[in-house]
Amino acid sequence: MVAQRGRPWIRCVLLLCLAIQFALFAAAETFFKPFNVSYDHRALIIDGKRRMLISAGIHYPRATPEMWPDLIAKSKEGGADVIQTYAFWSGHEPKRGQYNFEGRYDIVKFANLVGASGLYLHLRIGPYVCAEWNFGGFPVWLRDIPGIVFRTDNAPFKEEMQRFVKKMVDLMREEKLFSWQGGPIIMLQIENEYGNIESSFGQKGKEYVKWAAEMALALGAGVPWVMCKQVDAPGSLIDACNGYYCDGYRPNSYNKPTLWTEDWDGWYASWGGRLPHRPVEDLAFAVARFYQRGGSFQNYYMYFGGTNFGRTSGGPFYITSYDYDAPIDEYGLLSDPKWGHLKDLHAAIKLCEPALVAADSPHYIKLGPKQEAHVYRIKTHHEGLNITWYGTQISCSAFLANIDEHKAASVTFLGQKYNLPPWSVSILPDCRNVVFNTAKVGAQTTIKSVEFDLPLYSGISTRQQLITKNEDLFITKSWMTVKEPISVWSENNFTVQGILEHLNVTKDLSDYLWHITRIFVSDEDISFWEESKISPAVAIDSMRDVLRVFVNGQLTGSVIGHWVKVEQPVKFLKGYNDLVLLSQTVGLQNYGAFLERDGAGFRGQVKLTGFKNGDIDLTKLLWTYQVGLKGEFLKIYTIEENEKADWAELSLDAFPSTFTWYKTYFDNPAGTDPVALDLGSMGKGQAWVNGHHIGRYWTLVAPKHGCQEICDYRGAYNSDKCSTNCGKPTQTWYHIPRSWLQASSNLLVILEETGGNPFEISIKLRATRVICAQVSESHYPPVQKWLDPDFIDGKIAVNDLRPEMHLQCQDGMMITSIEFASYGTPQGSCQSFARGNCHAANSLSIVSEGCLGKNSCSIGISNLIFGSDPCRGVIKRLAVEARCGSLPNAGFSQF
Numbered sequence: 001m002v003a004q005r006g007r008p009w010i011r012c013v014l015l016l017c018l019a020i021q022f023a024l025f026a027a028a029e030t031f032f033k034p035f036n037v038s039y040d041h042r043a044l045i046i047d048g049k050r051r052m053l054i055s056a057g058i059h060y061p062r063a064t065p066e067m068w069p070d071l072i073a074k075s076k077e078g079g080a081d082v083i084q085t086y087a088f089w090s091g092h093e094p095k096r097g098q099y100n101f102e103g104r105y106d107i108v109k110f111a112n113l114v115g116a117s118g119l120y121l122h123l124r125i126g127p128y129v130c131a132e133w134n135f136g137g138f139p140v141w142l143r144d145i146p147g148i149v150f151r152t153d154n155a156p157f158k159e160e161m162q163r164f165v166k167k168m169v170d171l172m173r174e175e176k177l178f179s180w181q182g183g184p185i186i187m188l189q190i191e192n193e194y195g196n197i198e199s200s201f202g203q204k205g206k207e208y209v210k211w212a213a214e215m216a217l218a219l220g221a222g223v224p225w226v227m228c229k230q231v232d233a234p235g236s237l238i239d240a241c242n243g244y245y246c247d248g249y250r251p252n253s254y255n256k257p258t259l260w261t262e263d264w265d266g267w268y269a270s271w272g273g274r275l276p277h278r279p280v281e282d283l284a285f286a287v288a289r290f291y292q293r294g295g296s297f298q299n300y301y302m303y304f305g306g307t308n309f310g311r312t313s314g315g316p317f318y319i320t321s322y323d324y325d326a327p328i329d330e331y332g333l334l335s336d337p338k339w340g341h342l343k344d345l346h347a348a349i350k351l352c353e354p355a356l357v358a359a360d361s362p363h364y365i366k367l368g369p370k371q372e373a374h375v376y377r378i379k380t381h382h383e384g385l386n387i388t389w390y391g392t393q394i395s396c397s398a399f400l401a402n403i404d405e406h407k408a409a410s411v412t413f414l415g416q417k418y419n420l421p422p423w424s425v426s427i428l429p430d431c432r433n434v435v436f437n438t439a440k441v442g443a444q445t446t447i448k449s450v451e452f453d454l455p456l457y458s459g460i461s462t463r464q465q466l467i468t469k470n471e472d473l474f475i476t477k478s479w480m481t482v483k484e485p486i487s488v489w490s491e492n493n494f495t496v497q498g499i500l501e502h503l504n505v506t507k508d509l510s511d512y513l514w515h516i517t518r519i520f521v522s523d524e525d526i527s528f529w530e531e532s533k534i535s536p537a538v539a540i541d542s543m544r545d546v547l548r549v550f551v552n553g554q555l556t557g558s559v560i561g562h563w564v565k566v567e568q569p570v571k572f573l574k575g576y577n578d579l580v581l582l583s584q585t586v587g588l589q590n591y592g593a594f595l596e597r598d599g600a601g602f603r604g605q606v607k608l609t610g611f612k613n614g615d616i617d618l619t620k621l622l623w624t625y626q627v628g629l630k631g632e633f634l635k636i637y638t639i640e641e642n643e644k645a646d647w648a649e650l651s652l653d654a655f656p657s658t659f660t661w662y663k664t665y666f667d668n669p670a671g672t673d674p675v676a677l678d679l680g681s682m683g684k685g686q687a688w689v690n691g692h693h694i695g696r697y698w699t700l701v702a703p704k705h706g707c708q709e710i711c712d713y714r715g716a717y718n719s720d721k722c723s724t725n726c727g728k729p730t731q732t733w734y735h736i737p738r739s740w741l742q743a744s745s746n747l748l749v750i751l752e753e754t755g756g757n758p759f760e761i762s763i764k765l766r767a768t769r770v771i772c773a774q775v776s777e778s779h780y781p782p783v784q785k786w787l788d789p790d791f792i793d794g795k796i797a798v799n800d801l802r803p804e805m806h807l808q809c810q811d812g813m814m815i816t817s818i819e820f821a822s823y824g825t826p827q828g829s830c831q832s833f834a835r836g837n838c839h840a841a842n843s844l845s846i847v848s849e850g851c852l853g854k855n856s857c858s859i860g861i862s863n864l865i866f867g868s869d870p871c872r873g874v875i876k877r878l879a880v881e882a883r884c885g886s887l888p889n890a891g892f893s894q895f
């Protein structure tokens, strides 16, 4: 725990909040009237009714409990009905039999927050979860159980798996979290994508699937279970689809509904890799196609990706950010237009829900070579439903798809003409009016910017700039430093002959394993090297993830890779030389069969080559082993223990320096914008704030090529399409959750392996001050308008509905200025808009009048709004760039 140094009144306010929160939870025994969940071939049946469900994937440990309420609220506002998460075994049972349900692992609190917001929960227990999480979510102690083989018909594994799955189901039942108890949980999952590796286990794999299903059902959870990517899911377990597209998917029995447990709306990134992006037009197309062709439950993997705090990221080599290009970004901010366009899509699908659930299957109509319609009709015997929508009863909803990757198409459907952009779906809740097309984005764009930049070391000039920005900030003037020993540092060292398996020694308590030995070099070796120009080298058959070779205390080489061969030249002196091999993991393997055998470190021959008398077999030598770093085990990154190290002031000329610890203190920047640490000046290492491990960092640079200037949404997506960040470090910003910060003197500790410049580290704020939108006369009216009471009452006619631009500042901010507005033919894109030949002179004043000082505003896109037609016969559009900010005296709202 971090000592609270807040002023007394702040603590009182906090206590009051806690008391209110506690009262709310105490009062809310159940969140729903108890209801049962079952299913038929068409959909999940919730409390007796078929439902079309939108689910938002959020992994609780990838955020802080303080972030959870906002993430859940933003999911609900975006149109989600369900939150989906894995359960993270390694976090819940760090030592066998010792459970942890605290802090980021307080899954009960997370489930309660989901229920309290009126959303359902899909809990995927696994317990193998993949998830780009360390060791796929398995605790590393699991591999030490004698005779264990993971994920197959193996008694020791099944015993451990059953114990954990039962623990989770029992916990959920005790906390009354299942639907039939009035809780949010409507569905569970056992195993995870086992179908991908099942064949590695032969018959035993098939037995295991049967066992897992029966074991799960016998726990009496009382809600359906899914197995994703499992074509042979037995009995009542529903086999579900994961992928970029799932509209062709059919479960293995006619009695099961079509569920999409993972809609990959982006992708994860690796150190030294590009950043993947999935265009929202294609994502919306995939989702609309899924519901068009009979799907009934779709989950965004991820809706919020978050952060792999600590050493939780999987591997090898997955970065600390798990942003995933999700609709809510790593910092909890909306990623627009992705979030907004999907929100509109969800509203359109919800308008169709009455017809979608009433029909047992769609009626298919071929409209063209690559164009098709699926029509859902409410049959007469369903008339009891009696859904009315703008005065007429909804009896028919339709989806019109153009799967042509290149060309738009004009089609005729039920006697009317429709224009379908390429690779798009139009949604017609009444089989007549298009309310949404997946390729026409009307939602605003939010630009994420650095609003503020606090260098942690201030030269005089930056200090002046800072004082003008924020007078209250305490600027640190120094960095303290201490070296990590390149040798044994504890009583826990031991010496044995040979090379041990890395994980067998570290038990993954640290990334680092030191191997230390001495090599004798004779006069003959030295002359041999001088004469032959041969240099000695460390040669290893196979190695993962990082190897650092030190000779006589100096770092002489590093090798990076996943089971790669090592040939690292070294230079020895005459006589005894200290040879240190530092083996490092960068996220344990999280995918594949036989994870328990994968291990880390070295495999095969480990030799010194190039000696006069032949190679030296290093596996025959005595090696001294030391797990981890001294600073890591002394916990010098915590407020309580950091004085245990002999910190000395860092002088300006002391860097770069390998295996060095740095510390400094900084103040919490005012306001509520998310905080990031910019480590772009550093090499590789780990960072902690007030004892919280914010993750590994690494400034590996992505390849120069392979990024697209213009991202074409058309055609099937893969993670290499539309990637960005070529030639730049994959990650330089690291999220520091606000709740980990106190008002002042926050302790920042950094372990640097290769030598960077700590004087250039800075604190940044992730701001969403700039919003833009561009909507044309030919856009569809806002989907939400169709639910407007005036419209339903018939006071507004269909033909009176107009396209609108909707602008909204995030997190309660106000529109403080309009930087650009043009109704006509504006050119360019956000932050580079320019007037075209056609421009209504009053554009700026109309938009200013409608939007300034407001959190959100809507402007109609028509000549009526702008007084006259600035250019006849031309399709006009409105482009706006606005700035958001807090109103003065809005108060101190950090909590």
Ligand SMILES: *[C@@H]1O[C@H](CO)[C@@H](O)[C@H](O)[C@H]1NC(C)=O
Pocket: 034, 035, 036, 180
């Ligand atoms: C749910 O199903 C169980 C078993 O069929 C039944 O006893 C119970 O009354 C049902 N609960 C509700 C709320 O329908």
Ligand SMILES: *[C@@H]1O[C@H](CO)[C@@H](O)[C@H](O)[C@H]1NC(C)=O
Pocket: 383, 384, 385, 386, 393
């Ligand atoms: C359905 O609505 C119509 C009017 O649109 C009404 O006459 C009829 O009684 C309603 N039926 C039911 C079952 O509510």
Ligand SMILES: *[C@@H]1O[C@H](CO)[C@@H](O)[C@H](O)[C@H]1NC(C)=O
Pocket: 488, 489, 490, 491, 492, 493, 494
């Ligand atoms: C390493 O281990 C040996 C044997 O246990 C012990 O004597 C020695 O003090 C240890 N080294 C350090 C630096 O603690």
Ligand SMILES: *[C@@H]1O[C@H](CO)[C@@H](O)[C@H](O)[C@H]1NC(C)=O
Pocket: 500, 501, 504, 599
């Ligand atoms: C790891 O340790 C176990 C038991 O201590 C041993 O059986 C196994 O062979 C070791 N693994 C490797 C790869 O050395």
